[in-house]
Amino acid sequence: MFYWSSFSDFLHMGGYALFVWGSYLVTIFVLIIEIALLRSRNKALRKTLISEIRESERN
Numbered sequence: 001m002f003y004w005s006s007f008s009d010f011l012h013m014g015g016y017a018l019f020v021w022g023s024y025l026v027t028i029f030v031l032i033i034e035i036a037l038l039r040s041r042n043k044a045l046r047k048t049l050i051s052e053i054r055e056s057e058r059n
Contacts, residue, residue, distance in 0.1 A: 004010040
């Protein structure tokens with residue numbers, strides 16, 4: 001287990017801070033983009049389904 005003597009040491013991660021925090025940032029960014037894309041696709045699919053249902057009700 002790792003123990004740091006200060007919060008600054010924790011943030012520096014023993015010299016690997018760029019890789020550690022960069023990985024976290026990239027992961028969070030990718031997850032946010034994925035959620036946004038899923039919501040967008042869901043909205044488009046709902047629109048399509050609603051229009052198809054309305055079209056079938058007319059006929």
